[in-house]
Amino acid sequence: MASASTQCLGVDQRLLLLELRYSLVFDASTSSKLVRWDQSANSWSGVTCEDGLVVGLDLSEESISGGINGSSSLFRLKFLRSLNLAFNDFNSIAIPSGLANLSRLAHLNLSNAGFAGQIPVELSCLTKLRTLDLSLVYNIHKGLLTLEKLSLRSLIEDMGELRELYLDQVNVSAKGSEWCDALSSSVPKLEVLSMSYCSLFGPIDPSLLRLANLSIIRLDGNDLFSTVPSFLANFSSLKTLSLGEVGLWGEFPHEIFQIQTLHTLDLSSNELLEGSLPEFPENGSLQTLILSDTNISRKFPDSIGNLRNLSRIELFYWSNSIT
Known part of the structure; x- marks a missing residue:
């Protein structure tokens, strides 16, 4: 002020x-x-x-x-x-x-x-x-x-x-x-x-x-x-x-990954959470994706390239930065 x-x-x-x-x-x-x-x-x-x-x-x-x-x-x-x-x-x-x-x-x-x-x-x-x-x-x-x-x-x-x-x-x-x-x-x-x-x-x-x-x-x-x-x-x-x-x-719903406005998704430390990464929409706004200590598949679809703002991914117990 x-x-x-x-x-x-x-x-x-x-x-x-x-x-x-x-x-x-x-x-x-x-x-x-x-x-x-x-x-x-x-x-x-x-x-x-x-x-x-x-x-x-x-x-x-x-x-x-x-x-x-x-x-x-x-x-x-x-x-x-x-x-x-x-x-x-x-x-x-x-x-x-x-x-x-x-x-x-x-x-x-x-x-x-x-x-x-x-x-x-x-x-x-x-x-x-x-x-x-x-x-x-x-x-x-x-x-x-x-x-x-x-x-x-x-x-x-x-x-x-x-x-x-x-x-x-x-x-x-x-x-x-x-x-x-x-x-x-x-x-x-x-x-x-x-x-x-x-x-x-x-x-x-x-x-x-x-x-x-x-x-x-x-x-x-x-x-x-x-x-x-x-x-x-x-x-x-x-x-x-x-x-x-x-x-x-249980299975994580694909449609949540695809919310057009979503910037940050943190699902960490849910060991029984399962699923796979979906096809991502064009011009998706996702910037941070944290899946460490979950059972969600780490296989990335080709459409991951649609996430032009993605700068932080955490998988398992380590992080990866995309520049």
Whole structure:
């Protein structure tokens, strides 16, 4: 985000930002934004404003470890439309329920921020969200976020404007018919679905097809334990399909290989998955094909030459780059 100038910010907004800066616990030696906030600042790094109001706040990678409580001035920045606290370390505290006060939020990024425990029900009040990112990088933090006391449906059922949902490493723990129906009935405009290692069970339910705008599906590391439904080929805008290490078995449908828009297909670590590579369409868009640790035939058809954008193939346990 572009920095806000002193002239851009109203006096009351500057005071709220200063109050926030002095309440937060962060490492000044690694900070590039907060450390420069003061009363005489000519610009406010990480702050975006419109008409004197703070509408965007990017405090990602600021080594913040605490200082947000129920009375935090953060929750009085009520015109915020975008909030990014990613890649901090909040020492496994719970996500603050006060975020519900920021009712105008369209983009919320708390990924890898060190939050842990139960996701608060108050997040479901953020009905204008278009992007919600609560994801974790594997093993980066001690604690994990969970939806054990709050179902996926309860979290997202009023988020009808949501376009991107990232819940990687969040413990959702739901069977196929539950999580597929919750998504398809709650967030019909969804374009990005990233729920790797969420303790999801299969099979993938046909109700997911109601999400006609899906372009990215990442479900790696779940317990789908099923065949691959051929209806996945009906997603006409699909660019990424990542189903690594999910217990797939049986014949992989040829028609999925042939999706014209598909850029990335990852089927790795599904030892019981079988099949052969089909004839590829003219001007196919496939760029990355990962078949390592599957039982899919490595015999390439002559039509592999149709994939002019193909730059990465992984077979067995080694990779081959095409230049």
